[in-house]
Amino acid sequence: MDIRRVPARSARRRTALAGLAAVALAAVGVTGTAHAEEAPLPVTITGTDKLDLSLSGGNVDPTETNVEIRVQGPGAYDPDVEPNPAPVQTDGYSITIDATELEGFADVDLPCEAEGLVAVCTSDSLYPGDVLNPAHDIRVEITDGSKAGDFGRIKVTGEGKGLAFTEHTVDVLVGGPELRMKKLPAEPEDFVAGDTYTAPLGFKNIGSMAADGVVLRFSASRGLSFPDEYENCQYAEEDKEDLIRYRKVVLCSFEGTFGPGEAWELSEPVNVKSAPFALRDIFGYHFTAVSPKQAEKLRAGHDFRAGNGPELGLKPVRRAAEGDEYVQYAEIDLPTKNTFDLDLTGGRADGGAGDVVKVGVALSNHGPGWLGSLRAGGEPITFTVDVPEGASVTRSPAACGPTQTGNGKDESQYLCWAGTPFLEDEKRDFPFELRIDKVVEGAKGKISLPKWDNPWEGDASNDDGWIVLNGTGDEETPGDTGDSTGGSTGGSGSTGGSGDDDDDKGPGSAGGSSADTTGGDSAQGGLASTGSTALPAAGGAAVALAAGGVLFVAARRRRSA
Template sequence: MAVLLAAALTTAGTAGLAQAADEAPIPVAITGTERLGLSLNGEPEEERYPQIELQLNAPGEVGEDEQPTPVHQGPYTVTIDATELKGFAKLKLPCAVQAGGLTAVCEENDLYPGGQFNPDYDIRVDLLAGAKAGDTGKIKVTGAGEGLAFTGHEVDVLVGGPEIRMKKLPAPPKGFSAGDTYAAPLAFRNVGSMSADGVLLRFSASRGMSFPETYSNCSYAEEDKDNLIRYRKVVECAFEGEFEPGKAYGTETPVKVATEKFAAYDIFGYWFSALGAKQATARVEGGTKGTGPELKLKEVPVGDAAGYGKYAGEIDLPANSKYDLDLTGSRVSGKQGETVKVPVTFANNGPAWIGSLRAGGEPFGFYVEIPKGAKVAKAPENCQEADSPAQYLCWADTPFLENTERAYAFELRIDKVIEGAKGKISLPKWEGGNPNEADPANDDGWIVLNGTGDEATPGDTGGTGTGGGDNGGSGSSGEGDNGGTDTGGSTGGAASGTDGGSEGPDDGGLASTGSVALLTSVAAAVALAAGGAFYVTARRRRTS
């Protein structure tokens, strides 16, 4: 029996190994930077950062609040081979650098779905003395590991190629406001050592903008429809021809950018790339073509070199839009020992939306004072105790669309009945006020417990009436809502029905501007002063 049992276990083990060997290897994609141009024009760099970023991607994805589980456990290696750059470049490589300094071998363990939790690699490339225009080579990246099938990746490196600088966009005309159309003169200068054989133009606009004209050599698309922070209407145009070094070129006619009535600090940006005529045309042919005339380029005077930059092609429009923030409390009655529901609403009555695009969708806060004689039995999930149990700090996520409101449902326990007890609901204040607030008079709201109806509630636009016989305004009680929930409607762009988003703005984003930046920075300071937690998700850099 013992012999038979041993034989059976041996057979089962062999079968298990055979089954594991028959499993298909897990595909692993190496993605990231595909092309790198190294300049010979002597322009100083703003920052010596890695120009090449690489990432490992495995099948599947990890949910936002999900604990990642490896799709593979075990050792593997990633090799970065830059020997083709010998003689004209030196590299700063990650991991273990081999003799000669142009090859690195990275030893890793475990792979996760997607790319967020997998290794990434930064590479810095600098020219050696004696490098000349036209020097070229490839950086080859490969991987190896049992049970894994890596897709190789190559980075094409070129010395002294075409280098594109965008012309800075002019300020809008005086009095420009939401609903007006901005005429964008798009132009670039080739500051490189070689001509560009064709270029690609890409321009984009956030939710509050649109393009009233289309062009036959351009394709049209929408990106990130489910994320209003990153949502863009995108146009790509292909241009053939030779664009010589030292010369500047611009569109024959400005590109019209229309703004919606709700627009406020929306972002228009453009970018020329020396992608090459073949690749540029292929990109445009693969999209939805415009129906209008062809957009053409012409040579233009170079002008002042300071008028061009790597990241100059962006503008925020318009800067003078108004929105009406409105905090509303409620009037509630109850007996001693009773717990009552107290709805609070925070509305943006428009006409402008609050996109907070430059701030990356940072939330902003407001204070809720608890009336005397009561304590919080249950607070909305978006609210937390601030300086004391009698004061709460609530957060409103952005974007905050026009003509929408958020409901916050508090539950208060009445420990002592105090007739006409009041608690103020207010936004943080800062010197000079908010220049984009259309009606500061309704920025405050009030909670009134066991009121008589004669209590002064300056700034409140009404308030809901609930509870035992207290006469107040009318409205939704917010029952069953334990957070800030949007109600109401909005008008405008294709993605206007979707609120929220957490990703950052387009690449090349500038510092936060305008009252939204003021609002969010003040709220952040309030949070720190109150000891509140500010949750920030750090995301690894990505390349496209």
Template sequence: MGATALAAAGVQGAAHAAEAPLPVVITGEDRVDLSLHSDNGDPTEPQVDLRIDVPGEEFEGDGEVPSVHRGEYTIRIDARGLRGVAKADLPCEADGLVAVCTGYDLYAGTTFNRVGGIRLDLSDDSEAGDTGKIVVTGEGESLDFTPLTVDVRVGGPELLNRELSAPDGLKAGDDFELPLGVMNVGGLPAEGTVLRLLGSRGLSFPDAYGNCSSSEINTGDLLRQRTEVLCTFPGTLDAGAAYRLSRQVRVQTADFALNDIFSYSFDPLEPGEEKKIHRGEGRRQGSGPDLTLERVADADPARYTEYAELDLPRTNTYDLELTGASASGEAGEKVEVEIGFRNNGPAWIGGLRSGGEPFTFTVAPPAGATFTRTPERCTPAGVNGSDPAYLCFAPTPMLEDARLTFPFELRVDRVVEGAKGRVALPDWDNPYDSDPANDVAWIVLNAAEEPGDDGTGGSDGGPSDDPTAPGSGDGDGSGGDADDEGTGSASGGGSGDDADGGLALTGAQGVGLLGGAAVLALGLGAAVVAYQRRRAGRDGEAAV
């Protein structure tokens, strides 16, 4: 692709030169507030990421990225407006507070057009209320640059939130009230503030205050389903002062709620932002009395934090159940079996901190049989086919009534009457699984005639044969054509695959078991904590 694409890009660039300059935009954060009370983030990380935005569709394929313009250009970063305000660490060739970056190729979009980062820190002369700016411009033949101005402010309003503590004895289905508050630890007053309440899928806010508006996302990706409430307060929050809400905020938990995330935060209200907030698409304005803020005397700054959130309720349970299957076949015959995985509730399994970390379980073939086709989300458990068992992945988030099926194909290499293959969740101490007895099931081949007991249901009983013994005959226990179909994906979700080596998903709201690598997009600001390892050290709960 390289030479041809570049040649085509050169023609495209020439066309731009002949017709009109190519419009490009310098992008990056246009405002940075520097705190007088913190290190302003990781000292090695820039607050401004400069890029160039070029018209066109970004390249997403393999191979060399085609350019849409070829020709020298320069980017000039002028930070002289920060003298006496802040220190600036500039990219490229810098001479004091001015830096010049050069380039040749430009690509569609911004991904491949990074200029560099700007790191800002307090200087010895920095004082509350100081302001300055950085001006970034560009020039190049046949290019029309839109410049960027970065406004920098020192010691402006800086709002911290009153710490939260979990209510005692809270159960799923209960509602509870939380005392919320804010302290302005910045150097300047905040002329108005906005309160943001966020609750994941199992939480809601039943009260509708007049100065608040709400929105809900209750379809699509389960990780992103949430309720958001925004409340605006036009009054002044003095520097160094603390405030509390005139009444406690009520939060309702659903019957299926478990380790759902509640968070809140106060932020300065920008001029003209109030109407935009409440008139946003899909927002519902409250009709009740207004919430107000009351000043608090002698507030302890140690009780206020940047991030205020809770995982609750912690006392609900779910019931994971595996179901097996039975089949009969002669030597050399292939048979199909379907393993079931379901959540009997009452709780859903959010996996919100891990962004959808899956549950795993193992499936071993019965003695005398070999797997010849396996589901997409199952992968060989051993190394180089040394173990005939498979490791399967059940994605989270998982609805409270989720039903999944995992279809397998087996070849009967030799007939072993009543041969059993074990299907099992890990041997764990999971405090949320209410019935560990159904965490094991069996694949039974050529069962003896014993009415009412084929050994396929969830059970902790054992088979008469070694359930993990590899098949004999010409099978090698490596899973047949699983290499073509089994991806072993450890991420959850999707809309379900067909029964041809796929994973079928059913449940409430259609197929909604969507996982992925993204953490719950609620702006919670928390570190990613794997759900199955949830806070074992802090809470004393066993790892899942």
């Protein structure tokens, strides 16, 4: 399976076309074309369906919302099709959000044109899918008069010419069961890639009401796996086409009553196996107060399979720890001590004055670790390419552009970036075309990664590469471990760059970053003099984040596990 999956784009196109075809068929109806205009188009209202408000505080930041409502038009949105799809209806529609059942026990901040606890949101056009249709955010908070057991529903309906809307409800409960997770133990001092982490999982109900059953969800990113299976658990993979979000997911259901103040833990720890390439991969878990009968909602949209093994149980904790032993989000990065080996290589070419030559530049990772950039969400790796004396760039890769200075563009140095994730055995090519304006024997241009004390770089000695034009063979090129030799379009030489894209790596394939570049397809930038890069040359921070830095942990915790 190819995680970058160029075929997936075709699949999405087919989905979009199939969806719109379904719309057309729905419009025609079973009675024939005579009633085409009378058949309504199906529209689904989706979003948050359950909200528990804690009496202990911490429900929602005043600047944030905790309920989202979305409109799903018929058909599917395809981000790879330009221009954006045409609307399926242009007569307008309205969404009514009715929160009157919350009156007296909750403060509600509604969007759009609101009168009291009812808001009406209007739109001019309806589009396929939900990406181009507006989302509506709601903030709900407790009041001084809120008490445990207060319950009400937010009802959302829609209306529009030729449209048939589903109704959506959001159940709001005050002081219900509120679960906190047992904090995960720190990574052992001697833990290395390939080892297995033992995770004792548990929860404490700090809410005001008992939980009628719970569901445990634990997940791991690409470099981690779960060697054991249990019969009351189900297993799936999520976001296979995006390695930043890709997770191996397990859902386990437990029946029973779990009262306020009670703490529980698994009958045995969960084993988390790390792969030899793992580096700052993410393991996380949480318990949810959902009965096994309601757990089906958590599996919606994913192909779960049943586990094969003994039953995983829960046992009460007689003396639950206080303080910060139980947390809202429980996750850990594993392992933190692995390394990768980034290697920059250049190329050589010969030519006369006026010739245009091709020179290959390549960035490789020799492992053993990958650069997941999971916490940073896909921060790119940057490096600079110095143009050799007497030459100028006529064509550069799409991911490279002249560096920016206070006086504008510096055409003598180019900044390139490679999107992450960057796999443990991956190579990417960045082919340049250079015009030899003046023959300078042995002219060199240095290719460099940022210089900083990177704790995850296993071999800094090969972090530099070189471009050599009309060389004698005696030039010193320290740090260059290979030769992505370049050919010429006007002089002598050989073609450069391997062009390897590693197209069939399954969940280990590159993907998930808008700054990604792969293989020979990088050279799409046209004349470099017409383009520029918005990235600063301070790429050291980018490599740090690519290794899995913690600068963005707080902002991304909610979606990690």
